[in-house]
Amino acid sequence: MAEARLGWVEQLGKRTLGLIAEVGYLSALLVESLYWLVAGSFKRQPVRVSAVFSEMMRTGVSAIPIVFLLSFSIGIMLAIQGIHTLRTFGAESQVVIGIALSITREFGPLITGIVVAGRTGSALAARIGTMVVSEEIDALRVMGIQPVRYLVSPVLLAMLVMLPALTVMADFAGLLGGAVYSAMDLGISYAAYADRVISVLKTGDIFQGLSKSCVFATVITLIGVANGFTVTGGAEGVGRATTRSVVLAISGIVIADMVFTWFLNR
Amino acid sequence: MLTPEPQKGNAELVIEVQDLVAHYGRHKVLDGINLTVRAGEIHIIMGGSGSGKSTLLRHLLGLRRLTSGRISLLGQEIEGIHRQALLELRKQIGVSFQGGALLSSMTVGENVTLPLREHTRLDESTMAIMARMKLEVVKLGGFEHFMPAQLSGGMTKRAALARAIVMDPKLLFFDEPSAGLDPVVSAELDELILRLRDAMHMSIVVVTHELESAFRIADRITVLDGGKILISDTVDKVRSSSNSRVQDLLNRRPREEELDADAYLARLTGE
Structure with missing residues (x-):
């Protein structure tokens, strides 16, 4: 019995240490990526602009259709639920307030984050993991090319630009979805809807969403990259890392969202 | 010992x-x-x-x-x-890895010019000429536009060698x-x-x-x-x-x- 309990305690200790080590590794990665973004040019090892742009295309531009579609759907869904709930009080015309605030403060950044975590987080883990397995990372190192500068910094910068940009688009798409359903169900004109949205929203609501999206960008990038760099065990290991990075990135986003929202709304 | x-x-x-x-x-x-x-x-x-x-x-x-x-x-x-x-x-220092370790997202030519691009300030055309020279040394002239996945085992090793020696x-x-090569190709590498x-x-x-x-x-x-x-x-x-x-x-x-x-x-x- 004592032995079994010790085993359980040991397990807990081991996992806690593992978690601390992982957080430490992620922090080190973040610091190093930022270091190269800032100091790379002075050290004559700049982060290539062309690499940043191609990452922006890959992580941002090609995610536009899916982010638009999902945000639009969420907008419609919020309108349906909102109208249904508010009808109890006969206040269904107030649905616009609910849609405007929840889309910009919460759903816009969250949906964008989840979509990008699924697309980019997994792709990063797979790409870097494959490079680890085929010794490409070692090859970069021995050529005197810092893998973090060459592979991670461009992605981090691209994500920090594109995730907020996608979030702005997601906000519009969500509001549009809400407008379409409200027009159909309540007969609110698009102009009246827009007026209402503009009068309700404050700059702070939009910025709350955008600042969250920057945190999500960092979380997705670091988790994807870290899982890629720590791949062991060949192709199977790459598969495991990819799955793990998606699950962790989405969990990370949701938890970070909760913490962030808590702090911002106190 | x-x-x-x-x-x-x-x-x-x-x-x-x-x-x-x-x-x-x-x-x-x-x-x-x-x-x-x-x-x-x-x-x-x-x-x-x-x-x-x-x-x-x-x-x-x-x-x-x-x-x-x-x-x-x-x-x-x-x-x-x-x-x-x-x-x-x-x-x-130049290193040629066992599996070549060419970056799979780049062409052979881009792989060979990579160290030059990162460590020198040569212009594009000079880098391209140097890459072609090294590819000629390893008898891969004309293959600079190929992707690593399109090369055979022996060619991959030679391309990796070209990248390893590009900085002299x-x-x-x-x-x-x-490893993994037939005796003739292996003798050529020797x-x-x-x-x-x-x-x-x-x-x-x-x-x-x-x-x-x-x-x-x-x-x-x-x-x-x-x-x-x-x-x-x-x-x-x-x-x-x-x-x-x-x-x-x-x-x-x-x-x-x-x-x-x-x-x-x-x-x-x-x-």
Whole structure:
């Protein structure tokens, strides 16, 4: 019995240490990526602009259709639920307030984050993991090319630009979805809807969403990259890392969202 | 273990390893390695699977931390080296990995120009010309627009070699040049290694388990077994070594394991 309990305690200790080590590794990665973004040019090892742009295309531009579609759907869904709930009080015309605030403060950044975590987080883990397995990372190192500068910094910068940009688009798409359903169900004109949205929203609501999206960008990038760099065990290991990075990135986003929202709304 | 031959004359040492000890977890993989590589020589590091030769290579490349001992490359200590100094050192070293390790998202030409692009301020056309020159050296002229996945095994190794020599390194490492290649292609690579040494005056370290290839190109051979150096000497002296384990390796005789009945039983029962 004592032995079994010790085993359980040991397990807990081991996992806690593992978690601390992982957080430490992620922090080190973040610091190093930022270091190269800032100091790379002075050290004559700049982060290539062309690499940043191609990452922006890959992580941002090609995610536009899916982010638009999902945000639009969420907008419609919020309108349906909102109208249904508010009808109890006969206040269904107030649905616009609910849609405007929840889309910009919460759903816009969250949906964008989840979509990008699924697309980019997994792709990063797979790409870097494959490079680890085929010794490409070692090859970069021995050529005197810092893998973090060459592979991670461009992605981090691209994500920090594109995730907020996608979030702005997601906000519009969500509001549009809400407008379409409200027009159909309540007969609110698009102009009246827009007026209402503009009068309700404050700059702070939009910025709350955008600042969250920057945190999500960092979380997705670091988790994807870290899982890629720590791949062991060949192709199977790459598969495991990819799955793990998606699950962790989405969990990370949701938890970070909760913490962030808590702090911002106190 | 036979002690390495004392240094001759003033031959410059490009690699010096002293009392290197390395572990994987608790398992000791390299034990008391002493090794010297002289300027302009082709030095073969030979040994069977699990002999520690790949680990030794990773240490020489500064990719792993050592437990104890010291390694110096081109007169520079590797342990505790400053980041910038390590970068400068690595510009003078070329490495061709076993699987080529070409970046799969880039063409062969882009792979070969990568070190130039990162470390020099040459313009595009000069870099392209230099890349083509090196590809010609490895007989891959005209293949610069191919993707690595489109190359055969031998071509991949040659492309990796072109990338390794594009900065005209003083020291070239070649990991398993013959692995997975047919004898003709393998012999061509051996010729190429000899030509590189003669034409470009490089010091070349080749890690291999191919005996034939090793004896064809080596100036000196280091034989590793179980993480220790059995012998590190000229080709003739390695051939005539009286060490039975060296002879076993050279004559491809399997090692006969002495069977202890009790130990065997304990192993089977997992005790």
